[in-house]
Amino acid sequence: MADDSRTLDLNEFLKRHLYVKNWMNYREQSYTKQELVQLAELAQELFRSESSLASISPPCTIVGDIHGQYQDLVRLLNMRCPKVETKKKVMTGFSANRFVFLGDYVDRGSHSIECISLVFALKIVYPQSYVLLRGNHETRAINFAYGFREELMNKLGEVDGAEVWEKFNEAFSWMPLACLVGARILCMHGGLSPDLQSLDDIRKVSCLSQAASHEVFQIKRPIVDVATVRLAQDLLWADPTSDQMMIAVHEEPLYSKNLIRGLSCTFNESAVRDTCKRLNIQLIVRAHQMIPEGFKFFADKRLITIFSAPRYMNETDVSIQ
Numbered sequence: 001m002a003d004d005s006r007t008l009d010l011n012e013f014l015k016r017h018l019y020v021k022n023w024m025n026y027r028e029q030s031y032t033k034q035e036l037v038q039l040a041e042l043a044q045e046l047f048r049s050e051s052s053l054a055s056i057s058p059p060c061t062i063v064g065d066i067h068g069q070y071q072d073l074v075r076l077l078n079m080r081c082p083k084v085e086t087k088k089k090v091m092t093g094f095s096a097n098r099f100v101f102l103g104d105y106v107d108r109g110s111h112s113i114e115c116i117s118l119v120f121a122l123k124i125v126y127p128q129s130y131v132l133l134r135g136n137h138e139t140r141a142i143n144f145a146y147g148f149r150e151e152l153m154n155k156l157g158e159v160d161g162a163e164v165w166e167k168f169n170e171a172f173s174w175m176p177l178a179c180l181v182g183a184r185i186l187c188m189h190g191g192l193s194p195d196l197q198s199l200d201d202i203r204k205v206s207c208l209s210q211a212a213s214h215e216v217f218q219i220k221r222p223i224v225d226v227a228t229v230r231l232a233q234d235l236l237w238a239d240p241t242s243d244q245m246m247i248a249v250h251e252e253p254l255y256s257k258n259l260i261r262g263l264s265c266t267f268n269e270s271a272v273r274d275t276c277k278r279l280n281i282q283l284i285v286r287a288h289q290m291i292p293e294g295f296k297f298f299a300d301k302r303l304i305t306i307f308s309a310p311r312y313m314n315e316t317d318v319s320i321q
């Protein structure tokens with residue numbers, strides 16, 4: 001890495017991405033293959049060293065789906081931090097706050113590369129202040145089809161674009177699947193799972209090298225195809241439902257097939273109550289569904305859905321993210 005380390009200047013990279021003076025005359029960022037490959041490799045190293053269940057102390061800002069909406073991401077990151085504004089130097093959010101991102105940085109919007117490389121650069125510069133969770137779009141099959149790969153090919157050419165796409169997906173396969181905020185708030189991109197019986201179930205999804213030999217049910221990262229691990233798939237894909245049909249049944253089921261997504265599950269209010277009690281959690285924070293107002297509570301405020309891509313796809317289709 002030492003030989004081509006000059007290809008990536010992280011301070012300059014952050015500066016040119018975070019300080020856009022005039023969005024009306026915004027000049028598209030240009031990238032070299034080397035700097036993007038390096039970003040993906042450095043981020044991957046950090047993800048490998050983290051637990052699949054990340055943790056961070058409050059206060060922190062929790063951010064939902066970004067989906068390539070670079071301008072909205074920059075606005076979020078530059079929001080002033082009220083607590084430190086009284087100091088002489090006004091600190092902006094990205095350097096003063098802690099952040100948990102709930103995933104879905106890429107696809108759909110027009111600036112996936114800017115979004116994912118900016119959050120990767122922030123993670124590398126401020127590793128303790130940023131948690132980047134994996135969303136269902138941080139998987140090969142999805143970001144092959146919904147924009148990220150095409151954007152890379154357009155910007156870097158077919159050969160280099162495909163190579164960088166592989167590197168980013170390698171990094172994605174190591175990303176944490178959930179995060180504990182101050183031990184009482186559990187965050188993930190999608191939702192709950194019948195396989196989530198304890199927090200250790202998520203912690204056990206880690207590199208085999210870190211595994212204790214007696215842990216029979218150890219699930220190995222990287223997880224290239226999340227469909228091979230039901231817990232991982234549900235954490236990335238599941239949705240809450242208030243389906244009355246589920247509640248009407250005498251022997252109340254907590255989970256059912258997710259017919260809208262065609263994979264993973266839906267879970268009802270009882271599943272949320274049940275999981276909070278068993279895991280000793282006060283609140284579950286997830287993203288994954290478009291909410292025009294930006295957030296929506298569920299199950300007596302035991303769960304909140306956060307969505308951070310305003311005017312997403314003109315907010316026409318509320319069902320599929």
Ligand SMILES: [Mn+2]
Nearest residue numbers: 104136288321
């Ligand atoms: Mn999603």
